[in-house]
Amino acid sequence: MNILLLGANGQVGHALREPLAALGRLHCATRSGLLDDGSVCLRVDLTDSDALARALDASEAGIIVNAAAYTAVDRAEDEPVLADRINHRAVAEIGAWAARKAALVVHYSTDYVFDGRSDRPWHENDATAPLGVYGRSKAAGEQALRDSGAQHLILRTAWVYAARGQNFLRTMLRLAAERDELRVVDDQIGAPTTANWIARTSAGVVQRWLAMTGRERAAACGTYHLTASGRCSWFEFASAILQVAQRAGLIGKIPKLVPIPSADYPTRAQRPAFSALDNARLALVFGQQPQSWTDGLHEVIGELAASQTQGVTA
Numbered sequence: 001m002n003i004l005l006l007g008a009n010g011q012v013g014h015a016l017r018e019p020l021a022a023l024g025r026l027h028c029a030t031r032s033g034l035l036d037d038g039s040v041c042l043r044v045d046l047t048d049s050d051a052l053a054r055a056l057d058a059s060e061a062g063i064i065v066n067a068a069a070y071t072a073v074d075r076a077e078d079e080p081v082l083a084d085r086i087n088h089r090a091v092a093e094i095g096a097w098a099a100r101k102a103a104l105v106v107h108y109s110t111d112y113v114f115d116g117r118s119d120r121p122w123h124e125n126d127a128t129a130p131l132g133v134y135g136r137s138k139a140a141g142e143q144a145l146r147d148s149g150a151q152h153l154i155l156r157t158a159w160v161y162a163a164r165g166q167n168f169l170r171t172m173l174r175l176a177a178e179r180d181e182l183r184v185v186d187d188q189i190g191a192p193t194t195a196n197w198i199a200r201t202s203a204g205v206v207q208r209w210l211a212m213t214g215r216e217r218a219a220a221c222g223t224y225h226l227t228a229s230g231r232c233s234w235f236e237f238a239s240a241i242l243q244v245a246q247r248a249g250l251i252g253k254i255p256k257l258v259p260i261p262s263a264d265y266p267t268r269a270q271r272p273a274f275s276a277l278d279n280a281r282l283a284l285v286f287g288q289q290p291q292s293w294t295d296g297l298h299e300v301i302g303e304l305a306a307s308q309t310q311g312v313t314a
Helices: 011-021 049-059 080-101 133-148 168-178 195-210 214-220 234-247 280-286 293-313
Strands: 002-006 025-030 063-066 104-110 151-157 181-185 222-225 256-260
Touching (some): 002 011, 002 049, 011 195, 063 080, 080 104, 080 133, 080 151, 104 133, 133 151, 168 234, 234 293
Parallel strands (some): 002 063, 063 104, 151 222
């Protein structure tokens, strides 16, 4: 089975490489045509329809895992055409190709397709109502993939972070070393979810899907929520990050944390206030149980601590 991984240098894409390689012949693709270690891979810029088509043809993929996306939430408000091209139009093209080739598309989406006005975790069939350009482009991409007729698994996730890349955890650790006080939003709720767990679970889903009969595969296609269990605010997440990081020796001191409302931290794009997603369908269909967000945090801090120790002793 040929597997094409788009966005192989991103947080989730990087984490997907190893578990996907165990399932088939993996073809990685990045916008530059290089992996982060300098090795050559397929070059795919999702703004270029022809380049995307060439990569799809060259890979002869039976499974396409799309971990590439336009994720600059605030900048999207000023670049709606570009966000739509990458998150919507390119996904439609991937779906059309997959439908012709009877390939499976695994596509990542987001909590931003919802408006955040809920008092319970969002279900897959809840009505979408994006608050901004980014969310609208992702919702449009979801619908385009459904309309393409391709076999598909849409995996919505949220609050993604890892030991590498740009994310909330790494920002908190950097700021903790620079400042004596940090002001963190306390009225947005979600489930911090590690890229490594997303990758492991995604591979488990694909493995289970491959073992299904044709009828079972058809029934399993659709949208699933893929986040950690539990929930917290950004303020609570920041507090946990710093406490665990201090115990691991990553930071020497914990700065004063001040909870603030979203109104005191204005951003170009509005964020959903409540982003907790219900994961029950993922467990029911694919037997994949969510990792608690606290366990995920300890895993990532442990990874950072180990890499720091190796760097010191090398």
